[in-house]
Amino acid sequence: MKPRLESTELKVYRSVNARMELEGKEKLHYSFLEKWLEGELKFDSLLERLEGEYLILKDILLDYQGNLFQIDTLIISKNTIHMFEVKNYEGDYYVDADNWFSTSGTEIKNPLSQLKRTESLFRRYLQFFRSPLKLECYLVFVNPEFTLLQAPLNELIILPTQLNRFLRNLEFPRAPLTNTPINLAKKILADPIVDSPYKRLPTYEYKQLEKGIWCCRCRSLRTHVEGRKLLICESCGVQEELESAILRSVEEFQVLFLNRKITTNAVQDWCLVVESRKGIRRVLDKHYTKIGSKKHTYFIAK
Structure with missing residues (x-):
């Protein structure tokens, strides 16, 4: 019901990168934006194999009582909402307690903490609409070159080697959807913020651009x-x-x-x-x- 669109932030970075040399943090951030979209599109292509009756909403930015949160992908079926946080990390990582590191020793933001924050806000958001649907949340890693060493036994985490099996096991009813999931999707689509206020744009002037x-x-x-x-x-x-x-x-x-x-x-x-x-x-x-x-x-x- 909502396709995935390129963000204004990515469009600006793509244009500026084609017309001048990005450097430092701006170059890294542009690479991150491209990688992020690449991972989401890969996950989208995997979802095309799913059978049954369901609704898919992508790139939803919502506000619950002044708290902004973004959902990469939502699948709404007759009885369940599946929420996915999609990551396109590449390389070897490990977990130590609640901290995540690359094997080079660089600490990264804990993606599970990010997922749990989004889940908490979305649950309260759904309660506001009195939604009876069950909510299931997952952290999905789509890059086959990603490895999580010492991975915790956590049913929320779907690793690349588990992804195809996980999607095969997702079952949706073949009967037409009832009004409950359809009306919920309509309410969500009527509510999202169009563009993130947190976007970080590169510095450029007209005369600098080729x-x-x-x-x-x-x-x-x-x-x-x-x-x-x-x-x-x-x-x-x-x-x-x-x-x-x-x-x-x-x-x-x-x-x-x-x-x-x-x-x-x-x-x-x-x-x-x-x-x-x-x-x-x-x-x-x-x-x-x-x-x-x-x-x-x-x-x-x-």
Whole structure:
């Protein structure tokens, strides 16, 4: 009922990384965001094998009495809610008491503590709606290159070697869902916060960013326009319709520069490789609403 979408934070990092060199903590944070999404998408693909009747909600950010909490994946069936915290850790880790470490000795945030906090808040959230459904919560590790040494015997933790077996054992009724799970899902979807207030954006200015249209496959800026309808990547050879590439670049411009107006000149400067002002104007006229006239014309989303 709710698909997984790329966060604004990730979109900004992807764009900035394609157009300038990220360094230090910003580079590490960008790598973390990509890894996080990669793990969630991998888990999504595994869930496609499930049979029966159920609802899936992804990337839910909720507020319970001023406490924000995020749920990676919810599966709501006739009698049960399955809540999953998905991790894409890679490498060897171990647990010492309540502390988690990489084998290099670096301590990481205890993911079980994170799961239990989310579970506690979500239980209270469900009580507010008087939901009769049983709640089951799991910490899922999806990367086959992850190992948890001295792993505690904890039914909440699903390791990569256990994941396929765990999903095979999940059983959902084949009969149509009743109103109880459907109405609960609708209430949750009516309530979530659209964008996290805790996002950490990189530092950048317009003049710092290399201009052009990056490739939709490899994100290289080594692209050129061929004829009037094609954008071609010189790095991987992929071809894209120019109209689609311009629209993608306009959306990117909007995400990076919320306070800048979309004008023909601004888009042409941003795209760089598109020489035809008329071509850009034609795309904007087709997909956006024109405001003003002559020198003061700009465009907004329809």
